[in-house]
Amino acid sequence: MTTLGLPAAPRRAPRPRRPGRLILLGLLALLLLAAAAAAAPWLAPWDPEEMDVIGVMGPPSAAHPFGSDVMGRDVLSRVLFALRASLLVSTSAVLLSLLVAIPLGLVAGYFGRWVDGAISRALDMILVLPAMLLAITFIAILGPGSTVAALAIAVIYLPILARVMRTGALVVTRNDYVLGARARGASHLRVLLTHVLPNALGPVIVQASILAAFALQLEAGLSFLGLGVQPPTPSLGSMLADGRDVLTQAPWVEIFPGLAIVAAVLAFTVLGEGLRQAFDPEGVAE
Template identity: 75%
Template sequence: MLGILVIIALAAPILAPHGPETVDADQVLGAPSLIHPFGSDVLGRDVLSRVMFGLRSSLLVALSSVALSCVVAIPLGIVAGYAGGWADTAISRTLDMILVLPALLLAITFIAILGPGSTVAALAIAVIYLPILARVMRASTLVVVRNEYVIGARARGAGHFRTVIGHVAPNALAPVIVQASVLSAFALQLEAGLSFLGLGTQPPTPSLGGMLSDGRDVLTQAPWVEIFPGLAIVVAVLAFTFLGEGLRRAFDPQGVTS
């Protein structure tokens, strides 16, 4: 499912039957037809084309934000779990201060300071999920460092850096990968919510949340303007959720059956 969505998003300029901003005055709020399979919106723009391009924007923000969060969270979690002591305390307490803030409120605060846009939304979402991923990495590192192969590597004279890179990090990453795939679903939802409020991806760039916002005034008159962007969000979230569940089963089969 996720692979199909990514292909659609990447190939949107080729697959889309119309331009996302192409206005057809004769098709204002037009019902689904052969020309416009998903109908058209209040300006006569093709909903199918806008969903494809909107999916592109939403996936880009969701995936980039989680990737950016992982780049920062993984080293922090490893340092906190491996070093322990004051380093663990300093990192953990700082992350706790971020974690206690409501996600949407923190995102709106970032946007209020830096201004709206997809880049700022991705940065805000990355900060929101940073403590979650870092705590997962820390917990996984604490388990791995107690294993015999890590103790053996240290006994053979391996330095801290070599031990972390060669033994700790590769064996502690699995839970973070699973968590990142699940958080991508929530990141997409959060991006859609910010765009719905006008704080995420800005017009004229289509976004799924922005399409929901544009169609709420004509929901009873032209429900297809709302239904298809909403279904795209649902399918994308389900795809990330299924991916996370599949990764969890692959990395931890005993945890599933126990």
């Protein structure tokens, strides 16, 4: 089509997406963080609980690259050990939630009708309360600690992951190859495991990688309130709580734990974006 006899401007070709690079970047960042956290006993220059009364709130130096806190403890050592605790709680919470959400969403989407209604209504009850309030209520009943925090976060994200799995199962179940397998006499279990689950799992994996970033922030918030990882084990949230009163005198006590949270959240987010582009190359979900 032309306008006033002039040829129309050629359409710009869509910019090719490179989800593989984002996935590789996110995985590499997560592996580096996980390796540093796992090797904390060997990488940490000091014991995370060792106090130095002479070096209280000491600035970054050769002996203490990240400085020291209000008790003279090495911030670098505490960040490494705290990163291990925070990553362990957040990832275990998401994995635990996946273990329950995938079967529930799969069964709800495949069978539908009253099965779908019963599972969906039960999951909706969890969504009534805000995430932090539900976690605090859960911890108030069972008591604080890393295990309880992971369990509370898993319960919070259970309905989200189950709903994503249910939606994928609903779409896949209507495909001809699923109907054909059922017409040939395949059992429900066989159809679920060989046809529905492999083709509906992609969006759940994407959602789980994104929720892992939010889970780490939620764990940091719980630890900031004293409801997550308990002393003497350091956690990124509790380090932020310890340093809030000396922010102007010793900002490094807050800066480095905060940067560790940002790095971990960014790594999970980049991985989730790469996975989303890989499973949704046409940008339908945008």
